[in-house]
Amino acid sequence: MNKIFPQGEGNAAAGPKALSGGEGDVPQSLPSFLVAHCGDPAFWIYSDQKCDGFNNCGDCSDELSPVTTCPPCGPEWWRCPSTVFKYCTCIPRSLCRDHVQHCSDWSDEYSCPGP
Numbered sequence: 001m002n003k004i005f006p007q008g009e010g011n012a013a014a015g016p017k018a019l020s021g022g023e024g025d026v027p028q029s030l031p032s033f034l035v036a037h038c039g040d041p042a043f044w045i046y047s048d049q050k051c052d053g054f055n056n057c058g059d060c061s062d063e064l065s066p067v068t069t070c071p072p073c074g075p076e077w078w079r080c081p082s083t084v085f086k087y088c089t090c091i092p093r094s095l096c097r098d099h100v101q102h103c104s105d106w107s108d109e110y111s112c113p114g115p
């Protein structure tokens, strides 16, 4: 995996599995509209984690079709094939022009106009 990610920056948000939701059965105590499923039915997330730009499911199924249909990323995001698994197809513009590759095509360093 082409991962260029500074040591220590991953902290709590890093992890190969569902990041904020849970594993296993959806808690019965939660109303169904609060819960969304990942592509892997073993994982679930809170529905407000869909299309928030972050890879909560671990496989980006909360951000990408066919599992999830999201609007294009907003003005504060730069769209590219991300190399950082924490993001999917959009990275925060704060990562543009920071001399670290975050897009597989390097567009964050060469095309993105910056934050």
Ligand SMILES: [Ca+2]
Residues within 6 Å of the ligand: 049, 050, 051, 052, 053, 054, 055, 056, 057, 062, 063
């Ligand atoms: Ca998400």
Ligand SMILES: [Ca+2]
Residues within 6 Å of the ligand: 095, 096, 097, 098, 099, 100, 101, 102, 103, 108, 109
């Ligand atoms: Ca960058």
